[in-house]
Amino acid sequence: MNTAVSQQFDAAVTHLRAGLAVVLVDDTTGVCATGDVSLVMAAERITADAVAGMGGRTSGLLCVALEESRADRLGLVPMVGSRVERPLGDVFAVTVDARSDFPVVSAAGRAATIRALADPHTRRTDLSMPGCVFPLRTRPEGVLRVASRAEAAVDLCQIAGLEPVAVVAKLVDREGMLVGRDDADEVAAQLTLPAVRLTDLVRHLRRTTSLIRRWAQARLPTAYGAFTAIGYESTLDGVEHLALTFGSIRDAGRTLVAVHHECLKGDVFGSADCECRTLLAQSQQQIRDAGSGVLLYLRSPLPTGFRTGSCPDGGQSDRADVPYDVVAQILADLGVGLFDVTAGSALRPDRIEQLDL
Numbered sequence: 001m002n003t004a005v006s007q008q009f010d011a012a013v014t015h016l017r018a019g020l021a022v023v024l025v026d027d028t029t030g031v032c033a034t035g036d037v038s039l040v041m042a043a044e045r046i047t048a049d050a051v052a053g054m055g056g057r058t059s060g061l062l063c064v065a066l067e068e069s070r071a072d073r074l075g076l077v078p079m080v081g082s083r084v085e086r087p088l089g090d091v092f093a094v095t096v097d098a099r100s101d102f103p104v105v106s107a108a109g110r111a112a113t114i115r116a117l118a119d120p121h122t123r124r125t126d127l128s129m130p131g132c133v134f135p136l137r138t139r140p141e142g143v144l145r146v147a148s149r150a151e152a153a154v155d156l157c158q159i160a161g162l163e164p165v166a167v168v169a170k171l172v173d174r175e176g177m178l179v180g181r182d183d184a185d186e187v188a189a190q191l192t193l194p195a196v197r198l199t200d201l202v203r204h205l206r207r208t209t210s211l212i213r214r215w216a217q218a219r220l221p222t223a224y225g226a227f228t229a230i231g232y233e234s235t236l237d238g239v240e241h242l243a244l245t246f247g248s249i250r251d252a253g254r255t256l257v258a259v260h261h262e263c264l265k266g267d268v269f270g271s272a273d274c275e276c277r278t279l280l281a282q283s284q285q286q287i288r289d290a291g292s293g294v295l296l297y298l299r300s301p302l303p304t305g306f307r308t309g310s311c312p313d314g315g316q317s318d319r320a321d322v323p324y325d326v327v328a329q330i331l332a333d334l335g336v337g338l339f340d341v342t343a344g345s346a347l348r349p350d351r352i353e354q355l356d357l
């Protein structure tokens with residue numbers, strides 16, 4: 001993370017802890033990218049003044065993002081059924097009010113509801129539905145699973161050491177038009193608020209969160225010697241990857257590493273359309289000849305093989321979907337420090353620095 005991004009992060013954490021807003025910019029380009037710019041505040045620190053202040057700078061639709069487990073505990077079921085709900089967009093729950101001494105629609109009443117949603121002691125019976133506050137249910141693993149504003153807002157509160165419940169509202173300009181991401185920095189500067197980009201948050205969490213779980217280990221004798229097969233599950237998508245180790249890894253000064261993408265038609269059936277089976281065998285041979293090394297066999301979250309044409313260009317290294325963060329964490333778990341890459345590896349030379357072991 002560069003210095004400017006790091007300073008914005010530190011400022012964002014300080015602001016959230018102090019009950020101040022931060023600007024969250026959706027700069028993603030994925031299928032659920034919106035380009036929206038939102039104000040985010042920690043729900044547990046919200047006040048009536050803050051609710052009133054947010055109303056003037058935002059669309060007025062104040063949402064409260066909270067983890068779906070908390071939403072379930074509070075009875076905040078999805079507003080619409082899963083059949084029509086967009087799988088990656090905002091998941092609105094049924095609107096809600098908390099019992100308080102203030103009219104529920106007033107700034108003080110809505111602030112009381114928002115704080116109640118962040119209070120771990122709040123029970124289902126403390127709330128009434130429908131109400132004036134719009135909860136947004138966030139998915140497990142947060143912004144690492146779904147790069148969306150609600151998940152990002154909750155994760156920011158968590159990073160700040162606060163209850164993972166956040167107020168989120170889209171910023172508007174003086175004409176009431178939504179602020180776009182190209183204007184985010186200017187607007188943040190006018191409001192003297194730190195701005196956090198969604199892609200920076202994802203990058204930060206990928207470095208600081210465990211993305212793998214080691215789940216099995218077995219001896220694997222092969223035509224190229226006896227390997228040890230170690231299974232890893234990616235906690236983000238549940239995909240099971242396999243590391244085949246040969247010899248002693250932790251004692252090696254440099255480790256020979258091969259990364260191979262699963263290719264059903266090539267690996268299993270020896271398809272002549274691609275070189276995958278040959279590359280796999282060569283990798284095992286090279287590692288055996290080197291005396292030690294790691295062959296990382298990456299499975300795909302999508303069906304591989306004939307229907308999807310998983311290997312259209314015949315090779316491994318042109319395929320762009322290597323989960324470099326997952327690879328880095330598996331290699332680190334195996335004790336790999338310095339390493340060399342085999343010929344034909346799926347790792348792209350220009351992206352190896354992303355492993356940053």
Ligand SMILES: [Zn+2]
Nearest residue numbers: 263266274311
């Ligand atoms: Zn192939």
